[in-house]
Amino acid sequence: MDFGLSEEQTLFQDTLNSFLTDQVGLERVRRIAGGEESASAVWAELAELGVSALLVPEEHGGVGLKPLDAAIAAECLGYHATPSPFLGSAVMGPTALLLAGGQGERLERLAAGELRIGIALGEAIAARAEAGVSAADGKLNGKALYVLDYGADEYLVADSDRGLHLVAAGDLEHQPLSTVEKTRPTGELVLKDTPAIHLSADPDHFQAVLDAGRVMLAADTLGAAQNMLDQAVAYAQEREQFNRPIGSFQAVKHMCAEMAAHLEPCRAMVWYAGHALSEVPEEAHLTACHAKAHLAEVGTFIARTATEVHGGMGFTDLLGLHYWFKRIGFNRQALGAPELVREEAARAQQLAA
Amino acid sequence: MDLSYGAEYEAFRAEVRDFISAHRDQAPKGEGMRSEKVLKWQKLLIEHGYAARTIPEAYGGFGAEPDVLTSRIIAEEFANAQVSPGLGGQGISMLVPTLLEVGSEEQRQAFIPPTIHGEMVWCQGYSEPGAGSDLASLRTAAVLDGDEWVVNGQKIWTSTAHLADWIFCLVRTEPDAPKHQGISFLLFRMDTPGIEIRPLVDMTGTANFNEVFFTDVRVPKQQIVGARGQGWQVANSILRHERASLGDPNIMLSRLNALIKLMQSETIDGRRVIDLPAYRDRLMRIQGRVMALGFNDMRLLSARINQKDASLAGMVVKLQGTELRHELEQLGIDAMGELGLAYGKNPYLRDHGNWQTHYMYYLGLIIGGGTSQIQKNIISERGLGLPREPKVAAKAAASA
Incomplete structure (x- = not known):
């Protein structure tokens, strides 16, 4: 038994994270968000790393990996607030084409990053x-x-x-x-x-595409929230008031502890939801719903709390913390807000009409 | 990601199942812990390796190598079959592992066999009225007089004091040493002259705990675990066991199923509570959180097997588990509305009133075993690396 990421998966995660740290830092995110630079170049660079080809089978020029691997990538992209068409072009699009069948040529172009x-x-x-x-x-x-x-x-x-x-x-x-x-x-x-x-x-195909998309959004929020928590902890160690780091005040350190306490179990939840998409089909829909809704709630709490730990600076554009705040807010509403998704979870268990 | 236990373990699971179905008629159902049925069952479980599994044979145990998965399988199968998994309690879960780690050979032989067989019942003497979260400031004193320690002071929150034969107790033996280095870990009989037990009735209306008073209680000198002044280290290794056992997500899952049943049977204006969207949404929110903690638990299990680091995932369990459980019980009460207030003798009582009992009891567990606030200190300081709160200048100096 091994509940967690394999060595290959951890290596992939590290590679992607260091690429994004080096090549797509906050300044580049700002330029893209401000319309001064196109996001297309980022996608081309990610395609070179194989990110666009993750779920495309090898026979169509892809890497032939599983949804859990895609969730790992989504978490990295969320961590760095990376502008990219990953959700549609690397996950939901290929998932739909594979279910439909006979779309080899499109899959090849998706894998190469040439079709979005x-x-x-x-x-x-x-x-x-x-x-x-x-x-x-x-x-x-x-x-x-x-x-x-x-x-x-x-x-x-x-x-x-x-x-x-x-x-x-x-x-x-x-x-x-x-x-x-x-x-x-x-x-x-x-x-x-x-x-x-x-x-x-087939409505089951629609559902499978949607479940995959929801798990990716949950993973994106996991990454984004982890980044906000990391920034809050670093700031609390460095910022001093009353002649001591604010992170030594219980009022502040408990905010950080609450964020970590809510977020850490989410990591296992996202892993399992990603794994279930391909390996435990009977649980895939329910875990996708709960991962989407639960990460939306935890993400929202962290987006707010991490901003508060930064005090007034958190509210400014200078730190850029708001990119993650807004990313988490976007993920919460996209492909079904939490109340809607929880209702689907209830229906999936015959607990709602 | 590999969620299978493997063929070898599934064969073991089949063995456990066979044992349970062959012997379940001998299992106790609510008999007292001193009853013959309970003691016989415990003996049978040890003989087959389903209790005291990893305790060496020399100390009366089964003597198997520690293996996280076999322990988990045993726990799962007894829980699924709703058959007693044998005795628990602070002696078995906390004292025995401690003696195995730091006890003398004499102590192990004297205490482990009767404890695991349920013949020697223990209580824990740690907290004091003046030493709660700041446990190391405890003041119950033990002074050496010839070959005996003379113990004076008071303990509180001693849950099984009225049932116990023995107590493992933290006392201050080195009053001049720094507070963490002046504590020793003593073992003594609860019928020693000078011990008075007073039940402590809590908000549930039951005495789940006691206060214990010591007046010139004389304890043989050799009944100390570890060296003089090392009691704090001994106690800390036990506290880690206790925290991990509070907030078990598997127990939470069965409670969630009970909540779903309750909401399917209770009605408001002829409609089932579960059919009312506001209640149903709360249920689903809680289910999502229970699920997250369940996966977190699988991750922790796997980390123990594969020796991976998941320390932060472990630190959050007590905090998250007890707080979530309290909220889960609250929804049970809310689902019943005014009926949810029923408690004690009331013809409309549901589930023996256990929604109210657990709601209150879990508030107790949010506080007990290291309060939520202490948990947050641990998470932020040890998990996230935030600085400790600066020490306040000593009271004496300030008031002088």
């Missing part, structure tokens, strides 16, 4: 007013709001019956939507008899 797939599943999770997608005769109509990884070449769209479709960005109207989180672009799609490739009508 954005995610438009929001309406099938919780449709807001004026949004919703219907499918008929190979064409899609309606509107998809809050598309993740906006700016892609193609979009994975779910219709109101949870069928999965692929549309080309060139075949539809779309526009970016400004949000509080600048490291991951969002937009809307307007579909008017838009030609679509029908990938799957």
